[in-house]
Amino acid sequence: LIFHELAHQVLFVPGDTVFNESFAVAVADAGLQRYSARYPLDIARLQQARARRAEFVALVMTHRDRLAAQFAAAPTADAKRAIKAAIFADLRTDHAALKQRWGGYAGYDAWFDGLNNARLNAVSNYYELVPLFTRLLEQEGGDFARFFAACRMLARLDYASRRQRLAAMVAAPVEP
DSSP: OHHHHHHHHHOOOTTOHHHHHHHHHHHHHHHHHHHHHHSOOOHHHHHHHHHHHHHHHHHHHHHHHHHHHHHHHOOSHHHHHHHHHHHHHHHHHHHHHHHHHTTSOOTTGGGGTTOOHHHHHHHHHHHTTHHHHHHHHHHTTTOHHHHHHHHHHHHTSOHHHHHHHHHHHHHSOOOO
């Protein structure tokens, strides 16, 4: 949490929640890895928590994408409500299977209380661009100063150009 909030002090783009939160999550993840390497923590527990989070985020994003695609094709409000109910039921079922695979870990159970579109979008806001930021940090050789400079350059662009440039930057091969 501290690394995440400090990342917002380094860079914040007004009006671009997904960029800001995904940037902060990526910085926090990398910061925690570096911190735990220097000051050993329970690495196995941290890795397990990160793996679970990644699976949870992938699950939510998959169902969010399904919902968006099916909503776009739904002709009526009643059809949209039925689609939403079915997809939310699938999401809960898939979470139950994931939870079982995790040996009963219930850490995400509360998230499902009052499940709605806003909860799906909140997960998206925080994680949608994390893989791109993580890849950009790798391309910058893990150097935070260079990574922050690249992100500041992106921040100066308009929204559409920022997304295009970020995607193009991470598509480029990593130099050895």
